[in-house]
Amino acid sequence: MAELESSSNRLLSLAANERPQERLERQGPSVLSDGELLAMLLRSGTSGRDVLTVAQGLIANAGSLAGLTRWTLKDFTRHKGVGHVKALQLLTVMEIARRVVLSENALPPVLENPQSIAEFCRPHAMGLAVEKFWVLSLNRKNRLIRRTEVTSGTAGSTLVHPREVFREAIKEAASAVVCVHNHPSGDPAPSAADIRVTRVLREAAQTIQIDLLDHIIIGSPAADPVGLGHYSFRDAGVL
Structure with a gap:
């Protein structure tokens, strides 16, 4: 870890066996803090800023390590101590992390209740700054x-038409559909527009005789007043 040590007075001040790389080799990655793990990726700091300070500053600005999955190339390069190449490397790592979380089992899941639907869809909604609508x-x-x-x-504005929803269902010869969209704010409480579109979808489903099992809004438990992190129109009695 010579490159890390040469650019980081903070690391040089640590006993050799307490430096991140040595602890990683000796005890495994779980013993490192979020900042130390990120510092291992960055490898070096910049003039006047050691690598741990750069790493901890990134996490502080993003709000958390997970918050970095929402960052763009411009967000990373704005941060002092992160050049263009490092920014690209961090973007790559964040995308790998997202894809690992999103990886699916060989057998497609059975989605028959709001909890199982929310658990399946949450990784797809993780870190998104805009609303997306899935069928x-x-x-x-x-x-x-x-x-x-x-x-x-754009954030706060997702438009969907029944033909877009049921075109996919018909193409896949589906017996039923579940509609899902995310709220980037984290609060899954439905807006007036969400309620309106759900009622329109319910009527369209009855017309074409494809079951609309539910419409789920994905948020986050921390921002949900009831702590679930999702909202089910089925449970609310709209469907």
């Missing part, structure tokens, strides 16, 4: 056939 096409046993993104809008 989950299901077979007769409520096993997922396909997840399709049908719209992507």
